[in-house]
Amino acid sequence: MSSKPVKIALAGNPNSGKTTLFNSLTGLNQKIGNFPGVTVDKKTGKCILPNGREAILTDLPGTYSLYPKSIDESVTHKVLCNPADSDFPDIIVVVADGSNLKRNLLLATQIIDLKIPCILVLNMMDLVLKQKKQINIECLSQKLGIKVISMNARESKGILDLKTAVQEPLEKPAFSIYDIQLSSPDFSSDINALFKNSTNSAYSNYQLACNFKLSEEKEHESDIKTIAEIIHKHSFNEKQHQNDETLIRYKFISDLLFNCSSSEHLVEQNNFTSKADKILTHKIGGFLIFVGIMFLIFQTIFNLSVYPMQFIEWSFIQLSISVSSLMPPGILNSLIVDGVIAGLSGIMIFIPQIAFLFAFIGIMEDTGYMARVSFIMDRLMRKFGLNGKSVIPLLSGTACAIPAIMATRTIGNWKERMITIMVVPLISCSARIPVYTLLISLVIPSSKLLGIFNLQGIALLILYLIGFAGAIAAAFVFKLILKSKERSIFIMEMPVYRAPRWSSIGLTIFEKTKTFVFEAGKVIIAISIILWGLSSYGPSDDFAKIEQKYKKNPNATEVEEKMASDKLEASYAGRFGKAIEPAIKPLGFDWKIGIALITSFAAREVFVGTMATIYSVGDPDNTSSIRKKMSADTNTITGKKTYSRATGISLMVFFAFALQCMSTLAVTLRETKHWKWPLYQFLFMGAMAYVASFIVFNLFK
């Protein structure tokens, strides 16, 4: 049949089961990209229709109406209302929650009036049956003028019906439900005149005008001006019009449901949800359960991910050993082993922790618990300029700031979103763990406090807590600094509790982890190659001298390690380290730590590898030998130990606060679309780190 794939857009309310439908249609054939110009995840996928034709599906962000109120929703508006958009669909599939039809049909009637061929999918019909409601599909289809398909999540029958329906030639919706030409004739005909070449309905012309106005794009500048003039000329009140339109649509929907469904008003309360809410949002119990769940999640993440992490680490060691022995020694060998493979290993090692964290967050969201967490935390978060919805990014931050910053998109309010982005990197992420582990084992004794609590464990807990405290404090300061007239809203649906859909969660984990690996991966590999260059090269004669010095005995491993250490000192990185020594001396750091501070900019865990090179430890994964050499190291001038307790603690505090992560800066830039935000973020976190380390060092000295 036709070779050109058919473009299908999935639209619907949040919680309508849209994404689940998307997942079961496309399976693993999906990818997350970006909508042009905005930083909203664009999920597209492929599926083969029964007649062999290919369909390209786009999962649009969920929305309650076409009129957008957040960045996510404006994407839906842009794709559906602008025929020039590259994602403008051939067919729109509107997904509606059958158990809550009235509200779900509002968006459906707006989309019908856009006059793009569309199909209505009534989802969650199992729930409708349980409520003993009846919906006459045939009647709905006739009165809406479009095809309607009922779908039950537990059966695949609806999926096949849908696939068959989209391959047949679809007419544009038969009639309009709301006509702007009737309600505002003069205004509407001026707007129609503006788009005189289009064959669209008056309503879709009006929505296109709305879209131009919202987009503020340069290419539409003259149109936007004309639209403003038309609005002014007819003193067209947009807000009032949207209100009136919505009410007219609801009137239509009420009549429709009166004719086509039974007992719309006898909705049975969901008993399980109300009982569960009594416990999970209880005054005291609610908080306790939340803290308990968090504790359990972290325990599980850190205990379970040890094994896959060890396996990944081992695999990369094997890989670098075999690559370095297979290739002739030289620059290329060193570049691939110490630059590329080392960088790659630095990303892969975090996959287990990140996947586990996404799994838990996915379960919490899918069961409906996450909405309750936002509910019980909103009041508290608001005090610090945050929103109940900030809880999710802040929790994700314990795995990695990158997906966490991307998760702030659901926060509609600009100021609250900015504050959340700015403070998320203060939450101790998994990349800090190897650094903490090394330093704690170096300066904190493993004795027990009160006979039960391990001192080293307590130190780790304290580091996490100061991260949280730092984030809250910084948020409070930003709340006072940032100015915004935009109102903060916290109006959202509370989904009913239900069992998690494992296949859907599995797909989400896979997709998000993949995004993390590619997003962060690009930066980390690039930086690790640059750092490799900086630490492998230096002013030319210095390197030659070192090689000369060790020439006599080139085979002994110990000599080779010493030579590597000397070379690092002479390299550009080493020179940087020495150059910044005066600045970091008040914190108790020497030039060797200075090098590690610079190299750990690629990713914090690089600190450990750098220490291994500086202290000429052949095997960078042998932590105990790094520890031995570090603790034996003495300052050549003072003769005192380099890693006193004060220096160690100061360094840990520095790592807790400082933004030692290029990828975070890159993602902040991408999400805020202005370089000043990552710059502020870097500077304020750096200042916090410096001051805190200075205080701690002098306290413990």
Next chain:
Amino acid sequence: MNNWRKLSDLKIGESAVIEEFSDDFLSLKFLEMGCLPGESITLERIAPMGDPIIVNVSGYLMTMRKSEAKTILVSYLGSA
């Protein structure tokens, strides 16, 4: 002018009928989410720190802050 109350004044378990919105900015959002004049609305839960609240409206649960609930004017029905 009439004996309407604010949604935020309801106690847990009390129901009312939505009459009017006092805030233009929020009214569209409320309408789109199914809070329509004439619809009955029940206060289900109040968050541990006294704010926000959960209400049951047109067959589903939604949450809003008290400051937002203040802008929904209701006529009192009684407790369920």
